[in-house]
Amino acid sequence: MGQLDLDNPVFVSYVFYSAILALKMLLMGPITGYYRITKKVFANPEDAAKFNAKEVKMNDADVERVRRAHQNDLENIPVFWMVALLFVLTGPSETTARYVFRIYTIARIQHTVMYLRSNGMRGIAFGVALALKFFMVATVIYTFW
Amino acid sequence: MGQLDLDNPVFVSYVFYSAILALKMLLMGPITGYYRITKKVFANPEDAAKFNAKEVKMNDADVERVRRAHQNDLENIPVFWMVALLFVLTGPSETTARYVFRIYTIARIQHTVMYLRSNGMRGIAFGVALALKFFMVATVIYTFW
Amino acid sequence: MGQLDLDNPVFVSYVFYSAILALKMLLMGPITGYYRITKKVFANPEDAAKFNAKEVKMNDADVERVRRAHQNDLENIPVFWMVALLFVLTGPSETTARYVFRIYTIARIQHTVMYLRSNGMRGIAFGVALALKFFMVATVIYTFW
Numbered sequence: 001m002g003q004l005d006l007d008n009p010v011f012v013s014y015v016f017y018s019a020i021l022a023l024k025m026l027l028m029g030p031i032t033g034y035y036r037i038t039k040k041v042f043a044n045p046e047d048a049a050k051f052n053a054k055e056v057k058m059n060d061a062d063v064e065r066v067r068r069a070h071q072n073d074l075e076n077i078p079v080f081w082m083v084a085l086l087f088v089l090t091g092p093s094e095t096t097a098r099y100v101f102r103i104y105t106i107a108r109i110q111h112t113v114m115y116l117r118s119n120g121m122r123g124i125a126f127g128v129a130l131a132l133k134f135f136m137v138a139t140v141i142y143t144f145w
Numbered sequence: 146m147g148q149l150d151l152d153n154p155v156f157v158s159y160v161f162y163s164a165i166l167a168l169k170m171l172l173m174g175p176i177t178g179y180y181r182i183t184k185k186v187f188a189n190p191e192d193a194a195k196f197n198a199k200e201v202k203m204n205d206a207d208v209e210r211v212r213r214a215h216q217n218d219l220e221n222i223p224v225f226w227m228v229a230l231l232f233v234l235t236g237p238s239e240t241t242a243r244y245v246f247r248i249y250t251i252a253r254i255q256h257t258v259m260y261l262r263s264n265g266m267r268g269i270a271f272g273v274a275l276a277l278k279f280f281m282v283a284t285v286i287y288t289f290w
Numbered sequence: 291m292g293q294l295d296l297d298n299p300v301f302v303s304y305v306f307y308s309a310i311l312a313l314k315m316l317l318m319g320p321i322t323g324y325y326r327i328t329k330k331v332f333a334n335p336e337d338a339a340k341f342n343a344k345e346v347k348m349n350d351a352d353v354e355r356v357r358r359a360h361q362n363d364l365e366n367i368p369v370f371w372m373v374a375l376l377f378v379l380t381g382p383s384e385t386t387a388r389y390v391f392r393i394y395t396i397a398r399i400q401h402t403v404m405y406l407r408s409n410g411m412r413g414i415a416f417g418v419a420l421a422l423k424f425f426m427v428a429t430v431i432y433t434f435w
Contacts, residue, residue, distance in 0.1 A: 001151050006291050006379060012434060015376050019430040022373045026423055029365060029416075043358060046410035068188060070365065075174060075215065078223045078368045083167045086160050089151060120191035126174075133171055140164040144157060146296050213333060220319060220360065223368045228312045231305050234296060265336035271319075278316055285309040289302060 002091040010097040014088050017101040021077050024109055028070040031116075035063045069115040072126070073108070080104060080133055087136040090143040104132045147236040155242040159233050162246035166222050169254055173215040176261075180208045214260040217271070218253070225249060225278055232281040235288040249277045292381040300387040304378050307391040311367050314399055318360040321406075325353045359405040362416070363398070370394060370423055377426040380433040394422045 002010055036042055040053040041060040048056050084101060092100075107129040114122035147155055181187055185198040186205040193201050229246060237245075252274040259267035292300055326332055330343040331350040338346050374391060382390075397419040404412035 004149055004294055015379060015430065016434045018372060019376055019427055019434065022369055022376075022423075023427050023431065025369055026420065026427065029420060044355070044408070044410075046408050050410050065189070074219055074364055074368075078219075078226075078372075079167055079170055081368075081372050082163060082223075082226050086164055086167075089160060118189065118191050120189075120195050130171065130174060133167075137164055137168050137171065140160065141168065144161045144164065149294055210334070219364055223364075223371075224312055224315055227308060227368075227371050231309055231312075234305060263334065263336045265334075265340050275316065275319060278312075282309055282313050282316065285305065286313065289306045289309065 002088045004085070004088065008088070009094050010088050010092060013094070013098045013101055014084055017105045018081055018084070020105050021080065021108060024112065025070075025073050025077055028066065028073060028112075032063065032066045032070065035060075035066055039063065065116065065118070069112050072111065072115070076126075076129060076133070077108065080108075080129075083133050083136045083140065086140040090139050092139070100132050100136065104129050107132075147233045149230070149233065153233070154239045155233050155237060158239070158243045158246055159229055162250045163226055163229070165250050166225065166253060169257065170215075170218050170222055173211065173218060173257075177208065177211045177215065180205075180211055184208065210261065210263070214257050217256065217260070221271075221274060221278070222253065225253075225274075228278050228281045228285065231285040235284050237284070245277055245281065249274050252277075292378045294375070294378065298378070299384045300378050300382060303384070303388045303391055304374055307395045308371055308374070310395050311370065311398060314402065315360075315363050315367055318356065318363060318402075322353065322356045322360065325350075325356055329353065355406065355408070359402050362401065362405070366416075366419060366423070367398065370398075370419075373423050373426045373430065376430040380429050382429070390422055390426065394419050397422075 002008055004011055006012055006015075036047075037051060039060060039062060040048075040051060041057045041063045042048040042051065042053050043056055043058060045056055048054070084104075087100075088097065107125045111122050111125035111129065113119075114125060147153055149156055151157055151160075181192075182196060184205060184207060185193075185196060186202045186208045187193040187196065187198050188201055188203060190201055193199070229249075232245075233242065252270045256267050256270035256274065258264075259270060292298055294301055296302055296305075326337075327341060329350060329352060330338075330341060331347045331353045332338040332341065332343050333346055333348060335346055338344070374394075377390070378387065397415045401412050401415035401419065403409075404415060
């Protein structure tokens with residue numbers, strides 16, 4: 001079975017792609033902040049006052065779009081971190097694991113890019129990433145049943 | 146103390162119930178999608194256009210209910226994954242750990258079912274799950290203080 | 291390299307501060323519930339009926355403020371748990387790791403306190419915590435590239 005140890009190349013692959021996904025997620029906060037400040041769209045009166053915005057505004061289309069993309073990350077990437085860690089424990093081949101993690105990471109980055117560009121094909125990226133999570137969780141439940 | 150190793154039956158129990166909870170969470174996205182498509186309720190203009198909905202709509206009662214149930218999962222299940230992992234490290238008895246993880250999992254599944262059925266008793270399921278997280282985190286902080 | 295083992299003092303430090311952050315997050319749900327019940331502000335008709343509120347209400351300023359603080363935790367603390375775990379694997383010095391984890395934890399607690407008090411300086415706490423996450427993820431990606 002797979003071990004959570006740096007001697008295990010599957011675990012090292014998990015570590016690397018998990019870090020890339022974390023970096024991607026960390027950028028969503030600053031992107032939201034950039035839109036809020038340049039468009040003067042704030043959710044809190046104290047923020048509006050600081051940046052000389054007249055009032056709080058909850059429904060700016062650009063800010064809400066970034067927030068939905070961020071929310072979609074929150075709904076997906078922490079689940080990936082857990083499910084992929086459990087998948088490492090099932091002892092998959094190095095090749096399988098690396099491709100699953102790599103394609104997942106590319107799909108989620110692509111999802112964000114397409115979301116911010118209003119590309120309606122982002123559903124494909126979402127679906128690929130979701131299918132990989134279902135594949136991993138099914139492997140885990142089958143292994144440890 | 147407990148080890149994060151498949152030789153440790155407490156860790157194996159953690160792996161199994163964490164996977165069940167991940168599977169439960171993964172279903173929330175498709176359920177939301179099902180309501181969005183059948184009721185033609187979309188948050189993005191590009192999605193509305195693709196499915197021939199006239200406009201975006203943010204306040205559909207059914208879609209918002211699924212989203213609140215999903216949000217409640219996001220507020221609870223990743224915290225469980227962390228807290229329960231740390232709890233494994235405190236070396237609990239196999240019986241205690243398995244019951245805590247099992248009851249937690251049942252309570253969270255029950256919470257979702259009751260939320261989607263507008264059952265006002267979902268607060269009991271929420272409270273049981275919350276109490277188990279407090280119990281585990283208290284054990285961890287007491288052990289590692 | 292660092293091991294995920296209680297013999298590793300860096301990992302023990304990770305466990306302790308992760309538990310403190312989990313406890314902090316766990317309190318957000320009950321705080322939201324306290325505001326909902328005392329102010330009779332409910333998102334679900336079945337909850338409003340149970341507590342004799344006339345109707346659901348989605349825009350109460352106090353409830354929404356707690357929910358934004360909670361949401362900010364969801365956007366940050368699970369990412370910390372992952373990134374800090376990977377950072378442990380890079381084998382940082384015990385002193386560095388302990389300070390990073392401790393300052394992060396203090397910054398996030400301070401963020402919540404300032405958010406609930408409408409203190410516009412919460413951005414500093416947010417920024418310190420974000421910078422520490424970027425530092426850790428950069429270390430991880432540099433190490434495992």
